[in-house]
Amino acid sequence: xxxxxxxxxxxxxxxxxxxxxxxxxxxxxxxxxxxxxxxxxxxxxxxxxxxxxxxxxxxxxxxxxxxxxxxxxxxxxxxxxxxxxxxxxxxxxxxxxxxxxxxxxxxxxxxxx
Amino acid sequence: xxxxxxxxxxxxxxxxxxxxxxxxxxxxxxxxxxxxxxxxxxxxxxxxxxxxxxxxxxxxxxxxxxxxxxxxxxxxxxxxxxxxxxxxxxxxxxxxxxxxxxxxxxxxxxxxx
Numbered sequence: 001x002x003x004x005x006x007x008x009x010x011x012x013x014x015x016x017x018x019x020x021x022x023x024x025x026x027x028x029x030x031x032x033x034x035x036x037x038x039x040x041x042x043x044x045x046x047x048x049x050x051x052x053x054x055x056x057x058x059x060x061x062x063x064x065x066x067x068x069x070x071x072x073x074x075x076x077x078x079x080x081x082x083x084x085x086x087x088x089x090x091x092x093x094x095x096x097x098x099x100x101x102x103x104x105x106x107x108x109x110x111x112x113x
Numbered sequence: 114x115x116x117x118x119x120x121x122x123x124x125x126x127x128x129x130x131x132x133x134x135x136x137x138x139x140x141x142x143x144x145x146x147x148x149x150x151x152x153x154x155x156x157x158x159x160x161x162x163x164x165x166x167x168x169x170x171x172x173x174x175x176x177x178x179x180x181x182x183x184x185x186x187x188x189x190x191x192x193x194x195x196x197x198x199x200x201x202x203x204x205x206x207x208x209x210x211x212x213x214x215x216x217x218x219x220x221x222x223x224x225x226x
Contacts (some may be wrong), residue, residue, distance in 0.1 A: 001159075015202055042203060042216045043157075080169055093209075098144045100164055100207060102214055104157040 002027050004105035013083055013109045022109045023093035028073035034066070037107070038089045040071075048073045049076040050051055073076040083112045115140045115206045117217035125223040132191040134220050136178075137205035139185065144206050148178055151201040155161040160202075163187065164209075174198070188195070199224045 003026040013019050023032065032049040047068055049053040055068035070076040080087050088111050094102040120135040138144055149157040161172025167181040174197075176188045187204060192223045204217040 021149075031214075043214075044216075045213060048212065093159075095121045096212060100209065101147070101158065101159065101162055104149070106156040108155075 001030065001077075001103045002029060002097070004095060004103060006037075006093060006105040006108050006110060007029075009106065013096040014111060015084050015112055017083055018079055018081045019083065019110060020077050021091055021093075021110075023076045023078070023105055025074045025095050029095040029097050030073070031102075032070060032076045033094045033096070033102065034068060034076070034078045035092045035094065035104075037092060045091065046078070049078075078111045080110065085112045090113045115208070115215045117204050117206050117215055119204050119217035119220050121220055122218060123221045123223065125225060127193050127225045128196055129193050131199065132176075132189070132194045134189040135223065136183055136187045136189065136205075136217060137189060137202045138204075140206060140208060142208045144208055146178075146180060147205040147207075148172065148176070148187075148189050149203045149205065149220075150172065151203065153189075153200070157203065166177070194222075194224050196224050196226065198215050198222060219226070 005024045007022045023085045034046040037043050043060050047057040049068050049070040049077045051070045052058045067079045090107045092107045098104045116139045118137045120218050147162045148160040156183045163170050163180045172175045176191045203219045
């Protein structure tokens with residue numbers, strides 16, 4: 001399986017600011033996804049990052065709040081904009097190669113004060 | 114729409130005892146089923162998956178799961194628990210061509226010495 005890294009691994013941010021999270025894969029993959037895991041909760045899909053086009057967002061998530069880029073087949077970014085304490089979560093990227101299985105990065109732990 | 118129900122948000126077993134984590138799914142099409150494990154402060158690691166073929170699937174760390182279509186279940190088992198198995202376990206479902214993973218709420222497994 002692919003090796004997936006995320007930066008930063010954790011951060012503490014002030015409300016009203018924005019944070020950009022990077023996801024890097026060591027090989028080209030067809031699909032990249034971004035998930036949110038709120039404290040003590042399961043994972044919720046934010047969006048599918050599409051290479052060269054706008055991301056596909058799930059219900060309840062909007063581009064203005066969570067802009068996503070995917071400039072190539074190995075890299076994507078998720079920005080959490082105008083943060084509030086409710087955005088404190090773990091943000092995970094995952095990748096899938098032509099098939100059914102998703103592999104996850106180590107996650108970014110975000111605390112918003 | 115697909116959904117996953119994990120019975121028991123917390124399961125506690127003694128070291129050396131049988132581990133049984135329950136997962137039931139709902140799907141109108143043949144499902145692809147997954148178990149992931151999340152150790153403290155880490156991302157998700159794939160334990161095992163069922164797509165087609167043999168209904169008893171073996172994964173890493175001695176875990177296995179059996180797909181039972183008649184019961185719409187995919188329970189995770191391990192014959193003998195080890196202290197290192199303490200973690201959060203997530204069951205997830207998708208189907209061919211869908212890409213989107215739907216997660217259960219997770220089960221926290223505690224191992225008692």
